[in-house]
Amino acid sequence: YxxxxxxxxxxxxxxxxxxxxxxxxxxxxxxxxxxxxxxxxxxxxxxxxxxxxxxxxxxxxxxxxxxxxxxxxxxxxxQLDQVIASQSFSNQGKGLALNLSLLEDVLPSVVHTVSADLGCRTLMRLYELLILLTEFEHDKANRQAPSTGVYSIETLIDEWNERFINLVRRLYELCDTHLLHHAASVVKCDGWNLLTPAMQQRIQNRMRMRFL
Structure with missing residues (x-):
């Protein structure tokens, strides 16, 4: 306003x-x-x-x-992790998602600057959001289209926009790559314990490769 x-x-x-x-x-x-x-x-x-x-x-x-x-x-x-987890961020991905261009420009560059701890927390927020979006895509694929072939305005407004889904995937990949690049710091930070075992294993493997 x-x-x-x-x-x-x-x-x-x-x-x-x-x-x-x-x-x-x-x-x-x-x-x-x-x-x-x-x-x-x-x-x-x-x-x-x-x-x-x-x-x-x-x-x-x-x-x-x-x-x-x-x-x-x-x-x-x-506070990138909190922003990713916010209702405000999720709302940008609904319907026509008219404001995504700014987020597509700004967020990737921010991901490259986060600390190891914030990176871990952000990765988990993105991971949780991706699970939600994946479930949505699965439900959408199995959903039967209306007999008219046209979805209501209410349905379209409530649905996730494909550009938003792609943005979340891109941010997850960028954050994952960022943590792998700073693996030595990541394994020592407070956020390390928040990561899934699979995530921790990938980062530890990257560290071992550097010492070979």
Whole structure:
């Protein structure tokens, strides 16, 4: 919602103190359920603000948007596992999944930066989500199509989008590769015990191969 307000003339000409208070409120309330919406809002503002006629005012707001984007990205990089497990992330994969482009651009690069511990926790969140998505695909394959051959709007909205399923698979593969690359650190981190025996075995095998 802040994206609609911040691009408006009233906010552009608001006292800087009040603008900063609005900015700080969003930063203070960043959590796993809000960070994706903040990222989406920032993306839209970066497109719309330069078109404003009030250039000096829009530049000041653009600076706030840039700072807010940095804060959101920092939160995402430190709490990736919680974001993956959030209802907000799951909601992006339902129906037409119109906002997936941003997540497809941002999340893969974030995966490459996570620590060993966060990587383990993120991998397990992705693993759990993949189980859910696999069950959905299995049910969908066995589901009988309506006699009209056309699914209702409600059904389409509730269904997972194929692009989202592919994104989760890609993130899982990237996270898995990241952990294999940092195997020596992974086996010593707190998140190691969260991994399945099969995951642990693969990582240990990778370590052994390096010493051969």
């Amino acid at each position: 802040f994206g609609r307000i911040w691009k408006g003339r009233s906010f552009l000409h608001l006292n800087h103190r009040w603008q900063n208070l609005c900015f700080q409120y969003l930063v203070d309330n960043l959590n796993s359920e809000t960070v994706i919406d903040v990222l989406l809002g920032c993306e839209k503002l970066q497109v719309t603000l330069p078109r404003s006629k009030a250039s000096s005012a829009s530049e000041a707001v653009a600076a706030l948007v840039s700072d807010l984007l940095d804060s959101a990205m920092s939160f995402l990089a430190s």
